[in-house]
Amino acid sequence: MFRPRNKRQIPPLNPKHRLAVLLPVRNNEVHASAAELNSDQPPVRRIRSVYLLGLILVFGVSAFAAETQGGADHPSILKTILIWTPLLIKGFGFNILISFMSMAIGTVIGACLGVLQISLLPPIRLSSRVLTQFFRNSPWLVLLFYCMFMLPFEINIGGLRIPFPDWIKAVIGLSLPVMANVSEIVRGAVNSIPSGQWEASESLAFTRRQQIWLIILPQCYKRMLPPWMNLYAILTMATVLASIVGVEEVMTLAGQVLAADGRPELLVPIYSFVLVWFFVYCYPIARWTIRLERKYAVKS
């Protein structure tokens, strides 16, 4: 498992930097993802490639500005960033790992929950609906905190000890809102199938289970793919929340780099650098999503 802590000596965090700089940035992230989730319009649509240029520009200008301010006794900003890049890339890889695992867990459980939401048995239908709505309407960060502090650091099952490191807790914490959103995607897709499909399959004597698995769900996969990918992009951007609870992902490491270097003029270039990576990773997903949406819209 990836454990950067064991390999590097990183000076302790400068508490000033943490509070003054990092928190507002993260707060924005929370608001953005919450707003994105609640709006029907896929937010990633608004992203244009000019943003990338803008980001690179900010990165370049800030690096250049920092350069002119810095004294001769320091290595150049670009050089400094280059030195830290391998570390930051490892952190970013950790973000991707968290996003993959949260998405996998959230999708599997959420798909089951979504199918339960269309159950004919009122207790099952209602409880799964309540569960879905609860996690869908909770702030991601609060869920993350809950998992951090409520889950034990290890579980004993009959002598078998399963450790629960922080990053696993973060994966679980992030998979909860993913689960709820996937559940809603499944329910929405099932509801979007014309009722005639249910009638026709019922009149052909298919059982309820057969109707769902043979007739309804196979028609849903295509409809579910674009919103599911959209959710993944949002999740990836939300993985930086894990930094608040101490997981050593890219934001945490960026903060540590800043603290270690001690130059305030490095602040904007470093975070711009991180932003560019997220953009480069998420933007193709957004484009692909839009292409799939168009493709399936034409067919149906």
Added chain:
Amino acid sequence: MPENIDKSETDPIVCLADVNQSFGDTQVIKGISFDVAKGEVICIIGPSGSGKSTLLRCINGLIEIDSGSIKVKDMEVHAPHLDKLALRKLVGMVFQQYNLFPHKTALQNIMMAPIHVLRQDAAEVKERAYQLMKKVRLGGKEDFYPGELSGGQQQRVAIARSLAMNPEVMLFDEVTAALDPETVKEVLVTIRDLAEEGMTCLLVTHEMGFARELADHMYFTDNGVIVEHGPPRKFFEAPEDPRTKEFLSQIL
């Protein structure tokens, strides 16, 4: 007034007695009774919202009734422990919107129910599906998806799909209402072929010419009751009830 209609001497295969059905506070069917003899073709006409489609859906158990009784070949449709599989093997239904499964080819649409519901041998089912495609004059279109077929062709696949269950009664719910005029005929011809083979058919339709030609008995429903019924010749030429007269004058 509900009334039982005495048909020919043959045993009725579908028997409705004082059927009532409502959605919430709206009563859609108000005490309808009639019998359909085996091999008979009946046509139900009436203004929209008069409960025609609901009536057909009650006959194959898609919609529950409030009171009364519907029997299909000695099977009480709304009995608490109905064998739904047995009922739906007996009664096939074709819908206005075809309702083919869009993710399956025409042939697969026909094969699905026999394979998954009746658990018949796949090879035999396939062979019969090919025959059914020929029967509805769509030989060669087996591997087309519903989206690649015209409305009339889709509707004929839907008929073939119902026939694959070997039903003894077929329900047709305004099967030509969503079709282009030029494809209506091919669907009607398919239904006529079926009727001539002796299939018991219950049609809800607006195709008056077709009804007149094919039906053994006509029913006119309005506002949840049977207003008038009779053999087509008398029904169309000398309707008695003013509502029937008005409806026919509007539509013919």
